[in-house]
Amino acid sequence: MGIALHAIEGRSPGYWGLLGALGALTALGLAGAWYMEHHGHVVTGMTNQIVWGVPHVFAVFLIVAASGALNVASIASVFGRTFYKPLAPLSGLLAIALLAGGLMVLVLDLGRADRLVVAMTHFNFKSIFAWNIFLYTGFFALVAVYLWAMLERRMNRYAAAVGFGAFVWRLVLTTGTGSIFGFLVARAAYDSALLAPLFIALSFSYGLAAFLIVLLAAYGWTGRELGAAVLARLKNLQIVFVAAALYFVAVYHLTNLYLAKQGAYVRFILVDGGVYPLAFWGGQVLLGSLVPMALLAHPRLGATRGAIAVAATLVVLGGLAQMFVTIVGGQAFPLELFPGFAESSTFFDGEAHRYVPSAPELALGVAGIAVAGILVALAVKLVAFLPARLGDPLADSA
Amino acid sequence: MKPVDPTRRQFLAAAGGAVSILTLAPGVLLLAPAHGRAPDQPVTGKVRWGLLIDTTKCAAGCADCVAACNRENGLSGGTRPTDPQWIRKVELKDRRPGRQASLPMMCQHCAQPPCVDVCPTGASFKRADGIVLVDKHICIGCRYCMMACPYKARSLVHEPVTGQSPDVPRGKGTVESCTFCVQRVDRGETPACVEACAAARHGAMVFGDLNDPASEIARRLAAYPSTRVRADLALDPGVRYQGI
Numbered sequence: 106m107g108i109a110l111h112a113i114e115g116r117s118p119g120y121w122g123l124l125g126a127l128g129a130l131t132a133l134g135l136a137g138a139w140y141m142e143h144h145g146h147v148v149t150g151m152t153n154q155i156v157w158g159v160p161h162v163f164a165v166f167l168i169v170a171a172s173g174a175l176n177v178a179s180i181a182s183v184f185g186r187t188f189y190k191p192l193a194p195l196s197g198l199l200a201i202a203l204l205a206g207g208l209m210v211l212v213l214d215l216g217r218a219d220r221l222v223v224a225m226t227h228f229n230f231k232s233i234f235a236w237n238i239f240l241y242t243g244f245f246a247l248v249a250v251y252l253w254a255m256l257e258r259r260m261n262r263y264a265a266a267v268g269f270g271a272f273v274w275r276l277v278l279t280t281g282t283g284s285i286f287g288f289l290v291a292r293a294a295y296d297s298a299l300l301a302p303l304f305i306a307l308s309f310s311y312g313l314a315a316f317l318i319v320l321l322a323a324y325g326w327t328g329r330e331l332g333a334a335v336l337a338r339l340k341n342l343q344i345v346f347v348a349a350a351l352y353f354v355a356v357y358h359l360t361n362l363y364l365a366k367q368g369a370y371v372r373f374i375l376v377d378g379g380v381y382p383l384a385f386w387g388g389q390v391l392l393g394s395l396v397p398m399a400l401l402a403h404p405r406l407g408a409t410r411g412a413i414a415v416a417a418t419l420v421v422l423g424g425l426a427q428m429f430v431t432i433v434g435g436q437a438f439p440l441e442l443f444p445g446f447a448e449s450s451t452f453f454d455g456e457a458h459r460y461v462p463s464a465p466e467l468a469l470g471v472a473g474i475a476v477a478g479i480l481v482a483l484a485v486k487l488v489a490f491l492p493a494r495l496g497d498p499l500a501d502s503a
Numbered sequence: 504m505k506p507v508d509p510t511r512r513q514f515l516a517a518a519g520g521a522v523s524i525l526t527l528a529p530g531v532l533l534l535a536p537a538h539g540r541a542p543d544q545p546v547t548g549k550v551r552w553g554l555l556i557d558t559t560k561c562a563a564g565c566a567d568c569v570a571a572c573n574r575e576n577g578l579s580g581g582t583r584p585t586d587p588q589w590i591r592k593v594e595l596k597d598r599r600p601g602r603q604a605s606l607p608m609m610c611q612h613c614a615q616p617p618c619v620d621v622c623p624t625g626a627s628f629k630r631a632d633g634i635v636l637v638d639k640h641i642c643i644g645c646r647y648c649m650m651a652c653p654y655k656a657r658s659l660v661h662e663p664v665t666g667q668s669p670d671v672p673r674g675k676g677t678v679e680s681c682t683f684c685v686q687r688v689d690r691g692e693t694p695a696c697v698e699a700c701a702a703a704r705h706g707a708m709v710f711g712d713l714n715d716p717a718s719e720i721a722r723r724l725a726a727y728p729s730t731r732v733r734a735d736l737a738l739d740p741g742v743r744y745q746g747i
Contacts, residue, residue, distance in 0.1 A: 223643055452608075
């Protein structure tokens with residue numbers, strides 16, 4: 106039995122209010138990017154010590170979440186769980202939207218954003234960044250074909266094959282994103298093959314959290330039926346994904362703890378590095394992992410939509426905290442050129458680097474999320490992405 | 504009247520002859536000056552430019568090399584976190600015995616440069632003679648090279664630049680670093696930092712061709728132990744240090 110997909114009406118004041126708010130955030134971000142482009146990066150908090158700041162925190166988070174958002178579709182197509190099939194188109198749409206938002210932030214933070222065409226025409230194939238350009242554009246293309254295969258009846262028979270391709274692609278893509286950092290041999294925080302699987306685990310968690318937020322919003326605000334069994338399965342999956350991400354984070358830090366040469370870095374990031382241990386323990390571990398797991402696992406609270414929405418939002422905020430710790434914290438710890446020596450210089454050698462983000466770069470980062478939201482809100486109005494009803498019996502029989 | 508010193512007269516005659524030959528020979532015989540390169544000649548891999556720093560002769564607090572670099576390359580010399588610094592003095596103190604050392608740190612012109620590996624567009628590149636440069640025309644300002652450099656040698660130009668040297672084009676939003684004063688090297692001169700160090704009679708910096716066994720740098724490296732910074736990364740840097 107087929108599931109009827111229907112576009113949302115999208116004429117209520119709430120819908121236009123949402124679009125207006127997201128549009129305003131996007132406009133603010135674009136204004137911030139223009140300001141940065143005009144004056145140079147001197148108007149950001151970024152320096153020659155902290156070279157990647159808040160825009161990268163948002164961009165990498167969104168790109169990682171994008172690959173994870175495709176999971177619901179993958180579970181349906183690749184692992185044959187028909188229960189998830191009605192949700193698969195929304196999953197693909199969200200993946201594209203999140204990636205677009207992330208890439209927009211990444212590109213607008215370039216020192217020479219006007220040279221995007223150079224990045225598209227000059228390639229150094231030894232660079233993981235250059236590979237990622239192909240991984241990102243390929244992901245757009247594959248997921249677009251995947252959506253077509255799912256939504257067009259005559260193409261349905263190809264959905265499983267294309268879905269499998271997209272699933273493999275997304276694993277490679279997140280490996281590539283993790284390796285942007287994993288391949289940085291010189292820095293204590295990176296230089297680890299573990300970052301690739303860690304980023305894959307993070308993507309499962311962030312992507313599903315983003316999916317849950319969109320699903321709850323779309324069904325709650327349109328008054329469509331959303332069965333408790335659908336939500337129960339998704340929220341249980343979210344618990345597993347958060348736990349898996351936490352596992353990789355624990356192994357990463359435990360490995361570093363064992364190595365004498367990493368001792369100073371681990372101490373910095375986990376104990377005495379100021380804002381970074383706070384973001385790690387308070388943001389990433391407590392609010393971003395333990396609290397959402399407890400909320401979702403709670404026998405009574407875990408069944409309520411409010412708690413699921415709060416938990417998913419916390420996972421997203423914890424993810425941003427995690428990216429802040431990984432990207433900014435990793436750079437704040439100074440490079441050690443001469444082990445065993447105390448170093449000092451006019452270029453801030455040997456000291457923890459300071460970073461205070463400015464308003465324009467924060468606005469640019471937030472605009473990435475807003476753009477993803479706009480793309481989803483417009484797409485579900487223009488194209489039939491969402492099942493008219495997601496009642497439990499219907500979902501079960503799909 | 505003081506008698507003429509015959510050895511002094513011989514020396515002057517020989518010196519005069521040598522100057523005449525050096526001045527006329529390139530024009531007559533089409534000889535290039537030592538290590539110089541005619542503009543229409545390609546850079547070759549026969550030469551590997553290198554720099555040796557004797558830290559025992561490098562005084563703490565002396566920044567003659569830094570000032571010369573800033574002058575030559577049109578840098579402001581500012582030391583805010585956003586100001587580019589192509590060369591900086593690093594003060595070292597051994598944590599256990601407390602011995603101190605001072606040395607200039609700059610692009611190490613690696614044979615296996617991580618900045619070149621990670622650059623998505625190929626803007627970061629290594630010349631055949633080992634000098635690592637940034638092509639300002641295709642640098643998109645992604646700063647991945649700054650993340651990858653183990654020596655923190657690179658800077659992003661954070662704001663519009665004024666008062667540029669015609670030999671050293673720079674641009675807001677692109678990444679830059681020590682070029683070994685490539686414009687001077689191609690004219691047969693040494694980098695500005697090396698010249699300033701020698702002019703002040705510190706003699707802590709020796710620039711030359713690592714591939715030429717007769718060059719002073721190659722002879723000194725052969726005779727005395729030296730250190731590669733972050734030797735564990737096996738990047739084969741062109742800059743070596745003695746005395747640390």
